[in-house]
Amino acid sequence: MVFIMGSSSGKVLPEPSKNGYFCLISSVVNFKKQETVREACKEKQQAWLWRGRSDRGASREGISEGVKESVHLEEQMTNPNAKFRAKFDPRVTARYDIKALIGRGSFSRVVRAEHRRTRQPFAIKLLEVKGQEGHEACQAELGVLRRVNHTNVIRLAEVFETQHRVYLVLELATGGELLERVVARGTFRERDATKALMMVSSGLHYLHTLGVIHRDLKPENLLYYHPGQDSRLIITDFGLACWENKTALSFQNRDDANFHMPSDAEKSRQVKDWPVRTLCGTPEYLAPEMLERRPCSSAVDMWALGVITYILLSGSLPFDQSSRPRLFRAILRGGYSFHGDPWKSVSALAKSFIDRLLTLEPEHRMSAEEALKHPWLVSMAACSSNKNLHRSISRNLQRRASRASSRCPSSGSTPGSRISMRSGSRPNSRPRFGVSNSSGQCLKIAT
Template sequence: MAFIMGSGSGKVLPEPSKNGCFCLFHSVVNFKKQEADGEECKEKRQAWFWRRRSDRRAFRGGISEGVGDSVHLEEPVTSPNAKFRAKFDPRVTARYEIKALIGRGSFSRVVRAEHRRTHQPFAIKLLEVKGQEGHEACQTELGVLRRVNHSNVIRLAEVFQTQHRVYLVLELATGGELLERVVSRGTFRERDATKALMMVSSGLRYLHMLGVIHRDLKPENLLYYHPGQDSRLIITDFGLAYAERSCRVKDWAVRTLCGTPEYLAPEMLARRPCSSAVDMWALGVITYILLSGSLPFDQSSRPRLFRAILRGSYSFHGDSWRSVSTLAKGFIDRLLTLDPERRMTAEETLQHPWLVSMAACSSNKNLHRSISRNLQRRARHGPPPRCPSSAPGSRISTRSGSTTYFKG
């Protein structure tokens, strides 16, 4: 199950190299155990309307750079999949028992596995990597994952590498995506939003201190570790992350336009040097969605969307905002600031009165109804019309200094 909050057709990927290679790797996506209860499985299948049909076609067509379309019900790795199991290096199968296929994409597979000695569950992501540049792209993501060790950031247990394959052993997140938790719980107040945002801000503060820019922060990449109410929220998917190696902010990798369109910061669209402030802008978009169920920048085409972002054109109009506190709106305003130098840092968000007070001065009204209504209204209307430049599979490159659209 996934909540795709956007009008575009997927990620804006970095420009492919001269050899036609580009980053094809995500970190962990949502891994779920198979539900034994038939009613729960039925509810999971009914959640299709939060994933855009166009995204599914794109995933199946190999447009996605990572695991791609989620497999909601696990597929047991039995004799029909013996050929797939045979792809695993003996070193991997000697240490882990492969249980089920839980995610797939054109260039990767994700399985649920169990450590043979400790019986601890993990997710193993198999990446098909060919060519020197493919290995280099994978090493970039690995470089980030190997450095991080924080409760609110996905953890990499170990790595197995062969000439053409890389196996990432990651912690298994089974608690669902952020918006799934919001919709399923029945009640959602500002205090609940601050709890989630404090965990995300804590993870971002840690990443930014390490010089890591996520560059694709969105609700789908925020997963709960387990279904319990006390679960930690973890930041996942470092397929587009960038690790600053120096203070040279004009490095091309920091100028590259990549990410998910609705969450792109204005400086990225303007092709200006970027910093960790792009993650804070995305956090502002996420906060807006958390409190209203709608996007701050919601247009019928990608060009209109980008113009709205560049102007900073958003508002707090509508019924869903009448019960939201001034402090919460101020928190969003401090993040959706056009000037990245004036935008709150992750450290500053953790010191903001709204988070510090855990919304104690805010209304205790349940926002769940309006949030769910807005999400369902958007789902019923379906994806908006697309201009040719936002057709499924199109990507954007800015290395040459101009925005170019081309089919993947």
Template sequence: MGSGSGKVLPESSKGFCPLRSVAFFRKDEKFDGFKDKKQTFLWSWRRDQRTSEEVKESVRVEESVKNPNGKFRAKFDPRVTARYDIKALIGRGSFSRVVRVEHRCTRQPFAIKLLEVKGREGHNTCQAELGVLRRVNHANVIHLVEVFETAHRVYLVLELATGGELLERVVARGSFRERDATRALMMVANGLCYLHTLGVIHRDLKPENLLYYHPGQDSRLIITDFGLACWDNQSPAKRSDSSCNETKDWALRTLCGTPEYLAPEMVAGRPYNSAVDLWALGVITYILLSGSLPFDHTSRPRLLRAILRGNYSFHGNPWNSVSTQAKSFIDRLLTFNPEDRMTAEEALRHPWLVSTAACSSNKNLHRSISRNLQQRASRASSRRPGSGSAQSSRLAMRSGTRLGSASRLGLGNKSQCSLKVTT
């Protein structure tokens, strides 16, 4: 997904090289004689005078053409490359790169997330993600295989999910009914219930961070990307040392994540807890059943104001074909007051998830969902000059990027929140 930024010099045509000397001729010397006898020697001499820098550059260009992944391999510690064969770059962020690798002995595929820890922010992001991944062990949460650490980089070897993102699977299906949505949401809720029991808040739950482990219909759905995860102050896992508590208190007042999925308490700058993940689950459920967002504005300030008002509707297609229990599930998650919002455990007990056959509509929602995703993709594409066509599910719900600096967002009130720059 990336390429080198250096220019590739055009290859010199045969028999030609830049002029490095000037030949003078006597009046009686024939020019034809020079071409016949001296030309080959002179050009050969010129080629031999190339500087070592030019030789190195030509070798670099040749290697980059033959091995496009060489640039990424060069960044990896020898301990990593001795055990894993680097295959391809599959993702990138502000502090990280994700590559697909293959174990040299077992030939089993994995993903390696390379985290840069040179700056303070990169170090904090790395330690937060690593701390969470070392604690978790659940079928619906990404599994950490092993870790390699150097002075400036950390390599996280993770299980490789090859089944695609949640919305990609929805679009690829010929049909999509409520019972298909409940199967996916049950797995996400199970993963969240486990994380919240440990005291982990994900803080960036969204469809592209929900991946299927393999392409089969029986694949499990995995929660990934813990770069913004933190520990809940109110959880039993809370530690007793004061320094850790101070760090947690800062983390639970930080505005971070993807704007369309932010809970009202985060936008308002109030202290928050794991309930922010359940709000995001409500947004995901709304998207999964309709192909549209409950809060959707091109202007970020207008988007944040809409979230603070908490107004959304079930108008238009396909909501007239969606069951009352499904809408109730969304309402219980998109509740403005976090104290009244369902927990992950309560979500797992909701009638819509528990009794899908009795409570769910059997109507095919695929056409309406795909149409809404495509329409949003077209609008997003028109706002991005020079962007080409892409899969509707990949583009449609990616208009929001993780939050940057407070000045760029227009949030000047420092008492409200501090923003975290991440992938």
């Protein structure tokens, strides 16, 4: 069973037995669909041939066009990804063999691909660039990915750009999400948690040293590179990332030839946009200063790391409410506790690590560098209990997912949907916030 904490749907996939049932139904539907397409293909092909025989004056070009169309239908029937491949620029398909669609967003698609010469697997993220806002958002993500190079951060191999689309060729992570790995394994102890958190903290320290703020750190964006036990954990999805002001001001001092030097307009915009006051990210992981529209920094990522640590050790959220207004009030109060199962079995050092991260004032919050030096991570939980927390974590994740799936999506309480400030708001007016649901519609949220 796979649990998704804070996903856009917040639902649990069916039990294995039910999965078999749904797969059977899906197979029957797909089989019938293929039969229908095959029959339509034959009928169209026969119609063209009959037309060629009955009409002596029909040109050979007409018949050939009909045969081409029937062949195209046959290709779509046998290869469901054929239509999607057509969206890719010829430069991309000349270098990479597009295998399958593995993810989709409101303005992006992610496919699994293989380099035609080396046969090395990659993930290609296709970004639809529409309007100035979409172009700026794409360039922001691209600017970060071009700069970063760390073992615990997703790596960008190359980029293809057109007028309306950008193709990011990224390393392919096949080991699954962080929580998927936790649930899949039969045992999970504090030592296992520290191994994962050490890698995440290392990646964050590198990003923050560069002046990059991720702004959407959550378990779904933490992927294992391969299924093996020794796999590295990598931070992904920089769609909401931005640069700190100190980075914008220090552009002129960079000597790195691989660093993308922004124009004067980009520099001024980045300085003007600081401090970052835009409310964006996933609600359950938002830091208090973001909700209050106060100046925020890399400390917002550390708050999110505290939420992730809490989930990793218990399978539950520190701030879990039935509506967004209640959730935001709980975050602003810092209202979390270590009551219930399995917190009695969790060490004081682990709780101290969380407390240092879930601190309301960002200036008092632990930094990524300090997190790497925290006794709990340094000792790899050597003094902690060796109790297996797997059963409690899995049970709490299941309860959380069951509650989330029963909530009405239209109420604006669907967990995990990204949230952002509505564009066009006046600087001095009361901010209006919206969250995109699975259909891409913007929902109003009381603030």
